[in-house]
Amino acid sequence: MLLARLARVSREVAAAPARSRKIALLAELFRDAEAEDVPVVIPYLAGRLPQGRLGVGWKALGRPVEPAAAPGLTVRETDARLTALGTVSGPGSQAERARLVGELMGLATEDEQRFLRGLLTGEVRQGALDAVAVEGLAQATGAPAADVRRAVMLAGSLQTVAAALLADGPGALDRFRLTVGRPVLPMLAHSASSVAEAVEKLGACAVEEKLDGIRVQVHRDGGTVRVHTRTLDDITDRLPEVTAAALALPGDRFVLDGEVISFGADGRPRSFQETAGRVGSRTDVATAARAVPVSPVFFDALCVDGRDLLDLPLAERHAELARLVPEPMRVRRTVVSGPADARRAEEFLAATLGRGHEGVVVKALDAPYSAGRRGASWLKVKPVHTLDLVVLAAEWGHGRRTGRLSNLHLGARTADGGFTMLGKTFKGMTDALLAWQTERLGELAVEHHGWGVTVRPELVVEIAYDGLQRSTRYPAGVTLRFARVIRYREDKRPEDADTVETLLAAHPEVRP
DNA sequence: TTCCGACAGTGGGGTCGCAAT
DNA sequence: ATTGCGACCCCACTATCGGAA
Numbered sequence: 001m002l003l004a005r006l007a008r009v010s011r012e013v014a015a016a017p018a019r020s021r022k023i024a025l026l027a028e029l030f031r032d033a034e035a036e037d038v039p040v041v042i043p044y045l046a047g048r049l050p051q052g053r054l055g056v057g058w059k060a061l062g063r064p065v066e067p068a069a070a071p072g073l074t075v076r077e078t079d080a081r082l083t084a085l086g087t088v089s090g091p092g093s094q095a096e097r098a099r100l101v102g103e104l105m106g107l108a109t110e111d112e113q114r115f116l117r118g119l120l121t122g123e124v125r126q127g128a129l130d131a132v133a134v135e136g137l138a139q140a141t142g143a144p145a146a147d148v149r150r151a152v153m154l155a156g157s158l159q160t161v162a163a164a165l166l167a168d169g170p171g172a173l174d175r176f177r178l179t180v181g182r183p184v185l186p187m188l189a190h191s192a193s194s195v196a197e198a199v200e201k202l203g204a205c206a207v208e209e210k211l212d213g214i215r216v217q218v219h220r221d222g223g224t225v226r227v228h229t230r231t232l233d234d235i236t237d238r239l240p241e242v243t244a245a246a247l248a249l250p251g252d253r254f255v256l257d258g259e260v261i262s263f264g265a266d267g268r269p270r271s272f273q274e275t276a277g278r279v280g281s282r283t284d285v286a287t288a289a290r291a292v293p294v295s296p297v298f299f300d301a302l303c304v305d306g307r308d309l310l311d312l313p314l315a316e317r318h319a320e321l322a323r324l325v326p327e328p329m330r331v332r333r334t335v336v337s338g339p340a341d342a343r344r345a346e347e348f349l350a351a352t353l354g355r356g357h358e359g360v361v362v363k364a365l366d367a368p369y370s371a372g373r374r375g376a377s378w379l380k381v382k383p384v385h386t387l388d389l390v391v392l393a394a395e396w397g398h399g400r401r402t403g404r405l406s407n408l409h410l411g412a413r414t415a416d417g418g419f420t421m422l423g424k425t426f427k428g429m430t431d432a433l434l435a436w437q438t439e440r441l442g443e444l445a446v447e448h449h450g451w452g453v454t455v456r457p458e459l460v461v462e463i464a465y466d467g468l469q470r471s472t473r474y475p476a477g478v479t480l481r482f483a484r485v486i487r488y489r490e491d492k493r494p495e496d497a498d499t500v501e502t503l504l505a506a507h508p509e510v511r512p
Numbered sequence: 513t514t515c516c517g518a519c520a521g522t523g524g525g526g527t528c529g530c531a532a533t
Numbered sequence: 534a535t536t537g538c539g540a541c542c543c544c545a546c547t548a549t550c551g552g553a554a
Contacts, residue, residue: 017549018551019519019550019551020551052540053540053541055530055539055540056539057538057539057540058538058539059537059538059539089530089531090530091531091532092532093530094531094532095532123521127519128519128520129520129521131519131520132519132520191545191546213543214542214543215542215543229541230542230543231541231542233541272542272543273525273527273543275542276526276528276541276542276543277528279527279542280527280528280529280540280541280542281527281528282528282529283529373518374518374519376516376517397522397523398523399521400521400522400548401521401522401523407522407523407524423524424523424524424525425523425524425545426522426524426546427522427523427524427546428546428547429547430546430547430548431547431548464545466544466545469525471525471526473525473526474525479524479525479526481524481525481543481544482524482525482543483524483525483545484524484545484546485546
């Protein structure tokens with residue numbers, strides 16, 4: 001199959017607003033793909049490369065290359081060239097990668113170049129990723145969409161399921177069961193603004209402490225342990241403590257879900273930055289482990305003694321977890337019978353925050369483990385802080401925000417009457433707000449740049465954030481975590497904005 | 513008919529590893 | 534030795550479609 005066909009379908013998918021139309025377009029393409037092309041066609045139209053990321057970003061893409069006049073690239077040749085590109089390393093590799101990318105682009109038409117750039121940067125912007133591709137695959141093969149989706153979650157891979165399905169038909173889906181050693185996509189949580197709201201929605205529930213670390217899925221099959229991240233990356237080699245802990249448990253074949261976090265000598269959790277730095281270290285793991293030892297803390301069991309627990313209610317899965325994993329290696333929790341009991345949940349949240357943790361996750365006791373989904377039966381609750389800050393600049397948006405000033409530079413007042421930048425945010429804006437701020441900031445602009453505008457520091461905006469973290473990028477030595485816009489405060493003047501001093505005083509645990 | 517669940521898009525900051533300077 | 538890029542951790546929020554209620 002020619003790459004040009006994929007590029008054209010991708011453009012049509014992007015242009016079709018209806019999800020059903022996107023699915024139909026993908027299904028048609030998948031039906032026409034030859035068996036050898038399937039392992040490439042499916043991920044490409046789901047906006048991903050089968051090889052994963054190749055070390056090519058905007059810089060390596062470089063200057064535009066003169067496009068080919070007529071399409072000639074096949075899907076298979078493209079894939080072969082990108083596979084070769086992915087193996088390049090060592091001195092001179094950046095230039096070599098750029099050369100190979102340029103060579104490939106030179107063989108591609110303008111349409112194909114656009115598609116390839118999207119794939120390489122991970123931004124195809126066609127309004128369809130894995131979920132829509134799954135529906136398309138189901139339609140192309142006549143298999144029930146729910147069954148295909150479930151197989152993908154259990155396989156942790158769309159292309160594995162696609163290849164099996166197109167080769168052997170819907171019967172192949174039965175092969176995809178929870179298997180120790182093969183990671184499944186983890187269940188995720190929605191947010192709730194308060195514990196009371198969460199308990200109101202869920203009824204009888206468990207309230208568990210939310211640790212600010214790295215999500216892990218741990219598989220043990222006899223003497224073999226594998227540790228995977230939320231995106232199913234294998235990080236076993238970086239976390240010897242987790243392997244040791246899993247091997248010490250009184251079970252032979254199990255899959256556990258939990259968090260890895262580092263505790264300080266005082267028993268309190270270290271900052272997310274410290275834990276993440278440790279988990280990210282892979283060159284000298286032994287040294288990193290001495291400096292920042294980590295502990296696994298589990299909250300769910302997907303499989304125990306080889307028995308699949310996914311469809312059991314949380315209450316039963318937790319009973320299995322408690323049988324296998326001793327107390328200190330489990331997340332603290334309390335069980336609440338319903339809204340009438342919500343005060344106990346509030347107290348538990350307060351105690352959890354007092355221990356230095358991030359918040360809680362409220363989970364319905366009767367809910368199964370919805371692998372790969374952001375189920376409504378898990379609700380996280382974290383305290384939110386707010387500040388009044390001043391807009392110092394704004395950047396032009398991309399995609400659907402093209403032509404709008406989007407990303408705001410946020411400043412806090414300093415003692416000398418000036419402002420210091422604390423970070424940026426693009427979150428929390430409606431289309432109407434984007435239009436309004438584009439207009440208003442245009443009026444306040446003092447300098448126009450390619451990236452946006454700097455403005456007179458006059459507009460006050462109320463910002464929500466999750467906490468402070470240390471920063472080497474910003475002059476105050478701190479930055480806001482997960483900053484988002486609540487609303488503009490036109491009733492406030494810049495001299496009413498919050499100061500760096502009050503901000504630092506509110507977060508004594510963070511020292512710039 | 514209205515409501516709501518699921519998705520995709522739009523980017524944020526930090527840290528590490530690696531190659532280039 | 535330092536700098537810059539890319540990958541991958543953490544993530545919030547809005548718009549939209551389409552099925553559920």
